[in-house]
Amino acid sequence: MPLTKTTIVSSTLVAALAVCSVTSSPAGPQSEFKNLRVLPRNVSSKTLQSIMIDDFEDGLGVACSFCHAEQKGSHKLDYASDAKPEKSIARNMMRMTLKLNARYFQVHRPGLGDPGLVITCATCHQGKPRPDLSAEGQ
Numbered sequence: 001m002p003l004t005k006t007t008i009v010s011s012t013l014v015a016a017l018a019v020c021s022v023t024s025s026p027a028g029p030q031s032e033f034k035n036l037r038v039l040p041r042n043v044s045s046k047t048l049q050s051i052m053i054d055d056f057e058d059g060l061g062v063a064c065s066f067c068h069a070e071q072k073g074s075h076k077l078d079y080a081s082d083a084k085p086e087k088s089i090a091r092n093m094m095r096m097t098l099k100l101n102a103r104y105f106q107v108h109r110p111g112l113g114d115p116g117l118v119i120t121c122a123t124c125h126q127g128k129p130r131p132d133l134s135a136e137g138q
């Protein structure tokens with residue numbers, strides 16, 4: 001019967017829309033971070049921590065405070081602040097690293113911290129904030 005068919009179709013649609021609105025909600029329950037522009041906004045704190053520690057801190061041989069500014073009147077770091085230029089440079093480097101993997105190494109949908117990345121921060125930085133550009137032996 002046509003009526004039944006319509007009812008089935010529309011209830012399927014309603015269900016699909018409900019799923020969409022849950023998964024694409026910008027302020028989902030997981031977005032505990034305030035100022036992410038390159039990482040997915042719903043990144044888990046476990047993944048974010050391992051990117052900050054293994055890729056950034058160890059990859060560049062720096063501390064968190066290399067990129068993150070202190071809160072006014074305290075030595076605590078304000079991780080959401082963009083006051084330090086190193087943080088913006090790091091964002092560009094993140095975009096570049098993802099692009100290198102996708103475009104030149106055919107990594108499908110690369111994400112920072114993924115084990116399948118060919119190029120990481122450490123590939124160039126080798127534990128230093130500025131890669132050694134004089135490696136050609138002078």
Ligand code: HEC
Binds near residue numbers: 039053067068
């Ligand atoms: C090389 C630079 C760099 C270093 C070192 C670094 N971070 Fe970050 N951090 C960033 C950038 C860039 C972002 C923003 C990423 C984005 O926009 O997606 C960020 C974002 C964050 C955020 C999310 C803040 C928010 O609410 O938006 C936290 C928390 C954080 N970092 C913690 C740390 C900790 C803890 C360390 C040391 C273990 C650390 N970071 C080391 C560059 C760095």
Ligand code: HEC
Binds near residue numbers: 056087097119123129
């Ligand atoms: C393809 C090589 C390459 C990759 C990959 C790379 N970088 Fe860099 N990065 C460089 C070079 C080269 C410089 C130095 C540029 C200069 O001296 O002007 C640099 C400089 C920087 C600086 C500025 C350091 C300073 O002392 O001012 C930051 C911060 C940085 N990179 C973060 C990152 C992060 C975080 C990643 C990984 C997401 C990354 N880079 C991946 C090549 C790379």
